Amino acid sequence: MFDLLELDEVICQQLKRQDLAQCARVNKKWNRVVTPHLWSNMTNLSEDRQMDFQIMIREDYLYEQQRLQLQEGDLGMEQHVQEHRLSPALSTLEKYGPWIRRLPYPGDLLSILHSPEEKKPAAHELIHHLYKRCPFLDVQELSITEGALSSNDKLRTIEEYLLRHARDLRVYCCSKMEPRRLKYLLKRCPNKEKLSLQVKVSNTEDAKEDWAVDQTVDESDDWVQLKEVRLYSCEGGSKEFWLWLLKRLSHIRRLEFWPRDEVVAECLAEVMLTDMAELDEIHLIHDIYIAADLPDDLVAALLSGSRKGWKVVKAKFMWDVGEVIMEALANHFPTLEVFDVNFCEDYMFNDLVRVLSSSPNLHTLITIDDNWLLRCQNPHLEAVKFIDRDANTGLLKAWKCETTLKVLKLKIRGIPRPDLEGDGVVGEEYPGQGHEIQRPVYDRLARFTNLETLWLGEYRWLDQWDCLEMSLESGLYKLKGLKALKELNVWCMKTKIGLEEVQWMTENWPRLNAINGIDRGFSDDNDRAVRWLQEYHPKIRLQ
Template sequence: MFDITELNDMVYGQLSRRDLARCAPVNKQWHKTVIPYLWRDITNIWGWNQRQVFYRMVLEDYLQEQNTNPLLPPPPPESSSSSLSGSLSTLTKYGRWIRVIPSHSYLLGYFWNQKGYSETGPTKQPTTYDLLGRFLEQCPFATVQHDDLDLFGWERVRVNRFKFLAEIYFPRVQSLSIKIDPTTSHWMLKYLLNRCSTNLETLTLEALEVKVTEVDEGEGRKDLRGDYYEDEEGSDEVEWQLKRLKLKKCFDYTDPNGFWSWLWRRCNRLKALEVCETGDIICNLTEGMLTHMPDLTEIHLGWGTFENRWFSEKEIVSLLSGSRKGWKVVRLKASVKMRGPLSKRALAAHFPTLEKLEINGRNGWNPEDLIAILSSCFKLQSLVVVNGDPPLSLPATTFTDRDPDTGGLKAWACEESLEVLQINIKDIPRPGSGDGKVSTTRGILEQVHDRLVRLTKLKSLKLSYDSLED
């Protein structure tokens, strides 16, 4: 047993729930140390028996709270955790140790279809959301690592359930993905996002279109709109800690300056942006990047396959010009093709700050472009060329990059910074007999090795040698 937190994390953080449960009753000191690790993560409650125990624990706590109104006193401080009163429920004792809980749909499964426990007394049977609300109330430090919210056909969802998720559950979410359909109005997204707390670090929006219509009088929508308009004036005062934003198929054919401009103002802490596919919000997005996202230094563009919509050169140039500090990380996927000099020039403007670059080798790049990157980016730490069909390959003589006047290797700006290199080299003669082919092959390989030796901080190297000449 250690009194050093780091050592405890190294030992107990590796144990299974069953092993931790065996360690807890050894003695008081073990119990005090092991209990936080036993309760820390409840995302892996498997099987009927474990879920039945979890359900009974929450139900008993709920009934105890109902029968002892006013509410139970708060849990004692950590220093007295070994002497907790036996009258307190298990959830009251240990709920404060829970740090990680599963997604809402998975967590609700802990309370659905549970049988074998019948309550007595005048208290009515609690609903699933009653139990979930009580559980979250007893776990003040619990967070959700990732959750998905599908708003397709949301009008079929009961309004009290949506309000519960928006106001009680989603403020705990660290990474949130929202799927939207054309029936979703901008005020509904604001209603939800306004209730996300500083826990939110990653947000993904997958939408066909964001509409601005206010004619939303379906069942329950009036209540939601009333709550939305009450806090709309002060909505911009809520501070986000959002670090990463991902836009997938986001379009706005009605009012590009409405919801999106509201969203950009909330992204003042954003560091990374991923744009998979967008419509006519590109200019508005670029303006928002320059105006409201001063710390933005990482951008990912496009999809990983060629079947999706291609970015135009104008869109690429616009997005690459959206960093005030200069891009440190750039990832250009399969659907981004550098068709002309303007897009390459827009990327070259960030060579002084560029640290990591990943490109798809078949999308308009040529060997000279790669040499320009290696010889100009003095902070470059990683260059990864993802090869398509056909792959982008550098001739060995181009990779060695020798001075035609002196015959020596040209100095590359990244020689003292490059740590990861993934690239393809071709045109190395195949070893043979006669005609000096062996010596020629050895000479070219030595030149390639001489170039690699100059990369003094290289940690990861992936070279593919193809097109060997016969």
């Protein structure tokens, strides 16, 4: 190996575990360099390796118990220890434990160390012993599941070795969890910067439980370092408990909320405006398979909860969105930078014109849901609405984000396509022919002079027939000024992109590195365009 520590680390980090094991057998120098990397990450072990890992920990634990008994004066154990000593020097875990940086999460580790009840020691005793042998663990990201919360002994172990170091704390418990257990965890994680909760909290404490864990701990009124919070399907618990928790989030800047319980949502709406002065990013996600159906006025209250104005709003709704919700969002258009929304009802998307025309700081607008497997309906914006002409002059209205917008992912439809009349799509409800509507759409797109990403289609099983042709004849040449464009996406759009179009794109969009959705097999011209790109511009990614 090289004598440069940094270079050795770069090489070793690229190798798989089996490759590292072979390198360690080359000679003493390689062994000295490689072995720490071989032991540093003990996650993702195969089943055979998990069994070997358990045996190693169990043997080391038993040997340590023998040594302790000997130190306590049990002279009858001395001969037994000498006869069954694992090694004349340090055990394997003693020797390599200080090199271990990453272990499986506590719940996964308990499963690995699990053994039949009659076999001693128990898993929680082994995990406590393992943590003692690994003093330099990297536990900045800590995920705690209900298996690790099932006893006071496990809680003590997590507190002693993990909680105080965690910066990203995640608690997932689908069974009812007592409020004091959750308080116990949160109080004893002083360095947390991110917090994720998916918990079902009981409404009362269990008086019968032997709560032996000391609950006294010094704590400030709020958690100063905590900046990001994710409340994923939290439910149960009293209003007093949730107010206790939420009022300590006064320094957070980013909130992700999957509403499951109306009481939790009401408490959150109450606290956001009074206590969360720095909050400027919200992700509000409503999935009918997970979340509760909240009334519109409560959703509007949540979307009104930034005292300084939202910079980032990401909202996914799978129910009908009422006007009160859009009005709550409209109050934040002046500060908005990222707007990522997906509503079930198409008609609400006509209000997107208000977003684009009223948001002077907007650089990202996304309405295309990438998680396409979960949706059966795709909202879109009507082309005649997107054009947005002045009623008196007939000219395009000026939009405030024309020079700031960099990412636009928006389906524009409702365009008559006489060229596809044989496929049953004529668009009789729209006046004029296809090109007469398409060209002003291109005129509107051309105004986003700093645009880097343009998605007009999404990967779905339903083709878009009433869409832009994306041909030079239909007006594509109007986008010549988009010199910053890097990515074009026309998935599932019935475009007429051919050889002439892709040659024009590569000539006029010098930073282009991806074209997604050219309909191969739709026509010979499409196929020629793909072959030409592959031959002359292989660095442009095609999907």
